[in-house]
Each structure stands twice: as structure tokens, then as C-alpha cells.
Amino acid sequence: MSMNRPVVTALAAALCLLTAACGDSSDNDTASARTTEAANARSGYPVTLENCGRKTTFEKAPSRVVVMNGASVGEVSTLLALGVQDRIVANQQSYGMSEVKGRAAAIKALPTGDVKPNDAFDIPREAMLGLRPDLVLSTTSYGFDGKNGFATRDQLSDVAANSYISPEGCGQDNSKMTIADSYTLLRDMGRVFNVGDKAEEVIAASKKNIDAVSAKVKGKKTPKVMVLFSNMSMGSNDFSSVVAKGIYNDILAKAGGTNPFENASKTSFADLSKEKVAATDVDALVVVAYNDPNPAAYAKKLLKEFPQWPAARNNTYVTLSDSMYIGPSNDLAVEKIAKMLHPDAF
The missing domain is CATH 3.40.50.1980 (Nitrogenase molybdenum iron protein domain)
Structure with a gap:
């Protein structure tokens, strides 16, 4: 069936109104890019961190986080302080006590992933990959050393999992660590989980208390x-x-x-x-x-x-x-x- 020209023109105009796709294709691509950029700006992503000589990019907030042991509770406590503990699918850090009321119980209540640690006292490679993490935290580079039976950072990257080593932990000697590194950890996790305001709030409160104490002594x-x-x-x-x-x-x-x-x-x-x-x-x-x-x-x-x-x-x-x-x-x-x-x- 043929259509006369006025009908075709009217139909085309109607489709233009419905789809907003009547401009030049390059204009459409530009508009789409701007829309994506604006959405990213609102969400805070992507976020790229330089971590122990490795650039790590987060397109969104992690939802399956694994915290390795490292004989520390610094990483899991940081996530608790930022209010993102619901993203943890397996935590191996444990202390049994804390200066913060309720923290020890909160850590104990976190899922462990039912992981049996290996002879190096942490999550073995196969168990780690089976947890399907999108972020793995380690106190030092030890936690990503393949010689210890752990998943390496490259192996994690191969299954779309990001990895993060805490400040001054790029080697296995953290003798140069200071309180400033605690603030770096908070800020980095604030960016990763898009809770930067909360991170700055925790840092400001800590600095205020330390400054007040130091002034007295x-x-x-x-x-x-x-x-x-x-x-x-x-x-x-x-x-x-x-x-x-x-x-x-x-x-x-x-x-x-x-x-x-x-x-x-x-x-x-x-x-x-x-x-x-x-x-x-x-x-x-x-x-x-x-x-x-x-x-x-x-x-x-x-x-x-x-x-x-x-x-x-x-x-x-x-x-x-x-x-x-x-x-x-x-x-x-x-x-x-x-x-x-x-x-x-x-």
C-alpha cells in the first residue's frame, strides 16, 4: 500500500516526537555521552585508585566484599565505621574486643563465607574464587601472594574482582605507618563505596579528639x-x-x-x-x-x-x-x- 507524501511526513514527525531521535546521529551520540557523564557524576563513579602501583577502577559500589585476615581488624572496622558492612560476604578478621562499644559483636556477626583457612591462616585461592567477590581487601601484599596459596591480584581481576591493599602494606613491613594512613584508608573506602562525606566526618571527629588531647599534654x-x-x-x-x-x-x-x-x-x-x-x-x-x-x-x-x-x-x-x-x-x-x-x- 502506498502512502502520499503528507501522510509519510506526518508519521515521521510523530515518530520524532515519540523517540526524540530526529537529529543528526553525531548529535545523538554527544547527547547520550553527556547524559551518561551526568549520571556518573551524580553516582560518583567511575572511581579509580592508585594502589601499590596498580590502577583499580570501580564502575559501581562493590556488593560482594571479602576481607582477608592479616592479623588485623583495621579494614573491617573501617567498613563498619562507614556503614557499608552489609556488602561483606566473607570476613576473616576477628579480635574479640574493641575500644568501640558494640564493634566486637558487630564483627562477630558478619558472615565468614564458611571458609576453612589454609596453612597460611587465610582464604585459599579456590575458596576465594568460589566466593565470587567483586572486591577483596588485604592488610598487606601477603594476602595476594600466590606462593602462600592465595589468589593473586591478576587472578582476581580475571574474574572481575577488584583488590585493595591497605596503606603502607604494599610490602610486608608496615614500619612507616602513621595515623595519616588510617585516614587514607577511610578516604579510599569512602570513594569506593560513594560515602565520602561519611569518611570525612569520621576523620574530622578523630582529628578533633587527637588535637584536643595533644594540646593538653x-x-x-x-x-x-x-x-x-x-x-x-x-x-x-x-x-x-x-x-x-x-x-x-x-x-x-x-x-x-x-x-x-x-x-x-x-x-x-x-x-x-x-x-x-x-x-x-x-x-x-x-x-x-x-x-x-x-x-x-x-x-x-x-x-x-x-x-x-x-x-x-x-x-x-x-x-x-x-x-x-x-x-x-x-x-x-x-x-x-x-x-x-x-x-x-x-
Whole structure:
């Protein structure tokens, strides 16, 4: 059936109104690109991070997150602080206690993915790939080392999963870590999950608290503080879990203290003999508990073992847990240590 010209013209005009597709094709492509760009701007995506020499792009917020062990709770605590814990499908980080009320219980309630850790105490390659993650978090590069039986970053990328190593964790020595790295972790995860405002809120509150505490102890004598992990062995000597370097020293400095064992090692921990420990004046103890139900008992045992310490004579110690790690709560460690060292300032 043939149509006369006016009818064809009218039909074409009607289709133009319905489809808005009557312009030049290049104009349509430009308009479509602008629409996509505007939508991306509103959503905050794509987001590209430079992480340990690797560019990682997120087209949307991750929805299947796996948190590797790493003997830390910094990464999972950061996700909790940002309110995105519902994206976690498997968490291997556990502490058993926290300076933040309710956090230990919240971590315990997270799904584990029913994963059986391998001999390297973390998620083996096959189990990791079976979890179908779109983001895997690791404290250090150790968690992506194929020699340990873990999925590598390339293997994860092959199944469309992004990976992230926490600040100063590109190697396996985080002796240069500071509180600023906790803020970097918060900001990076804020961008990844499009909750940047929340990240800045947490950072601002932390800085405000630390600045207030530091102002109170400024100019005061800086006691010598021994920081160590309770009932843990990391070397061959009696005291192999004594802190030498890392974020712990930044926390101590802001609390008005100093670490007498800072130069005992080039790495995070000093492997010390009992004689070396006994010969050092220790004014106060910070005992960090890692899945230890009674760190106070360990502190009291040490004070009894070294009665010559000023810390023993004055019974000066504090027990802490996750606030001493990279994570969102370093301000609480600063505050608690400062109150122990300088009670008259509060």
C-alpha cells in the first residue's frame, strides 16, 4: 500500500516526537555521552585508585566484599565505621574486643563465607574464587601472594574482582605507618563505596579528639612507654612482640609519650632478650590484646617480673586492642594512653 507524501511526513514527525531521535546521529551520540557523564557524576563513579602501583577502577559500589585476615581488624572496622558492612560476604578478621562499644559483636556477626583457612591462616585461592567477590581487601601484599596459596591480584581481576591493599602494606613491613594512613584508608573506602562525606566526618571527629588531647599534654615530660602484644611470640627471644616502629609510635607521640625501643629494630617489632628489657627504664606499659581475653593479667605479670621499672612501682599500664591498629579509632588509643601518662592534664 502506498502512502502520499503528507501522510509519510506526518508519521515521521510523530515518530520524532515519540523517540526524540530526529537529529543528526553525531548529535545523538554527544547527547547520550553527556547524559551518561551526568549520571556518573551524580553516582560518583567511575572511581579509580592508585594502589601499590596498580590502577583499580570501580564502575559501581562493590556488593560482594571479602576481607582477608592479616592479623588485623583495621579494614573491617573501617567498613563498619562507614556503614557499608552489609556488602561483606566473607570476613576473616576477628579480635574479640574493641575500644568501640558494640564493634566486637558487630564483627562477630558478619558472615565468614564458611571458609576453612589454609596453612597460611587465610582464604585459599579456590575458596576465594568460589566466593565470587567483586572486591577483596588485604592488610598487606601477603594476602595476594600466590606462593602462600592465595589468589593473586591478576587472578582476581580475571574474574572481575577488584583488590585493595591497605596503606603502607604494599610490602610486608608496615614500619612507616602513621595515623595519616588510617585516614587514607577511610578516604579510599569512602570513594569506593560513594560515602565520602561519611569518611570525612569520621576523620574530622578523630582529628578533633587527637588535637584536643595533644594540646593538653603539650610541653609535659614524655615518659618511656613499652608497647607489646600480650602472649604472642614473633621471634626467637622472650620478648619478640615488643613494638619498635609503626603507627604505634605516632599514637604514643600524640599522647605525650615515647618508645624506648624504637631503635631496637628496623622493622615493626623488636626481638628482645629478657636482659635487654630489664636494663631499660620503662615508665608505663601499653599491652595490646589480640584475641587475649585477659590482657590485664599479662600486664600485671610483667610488672611483677620487672619490679625495678617505674611502671611497676606506680602500677602504670593500660590495655588496648583495635584502636592501636590502622583503622578508624586511633583517637581512642591516643586519649587512653594520654590519660594514663598525664592524668593531671584531664
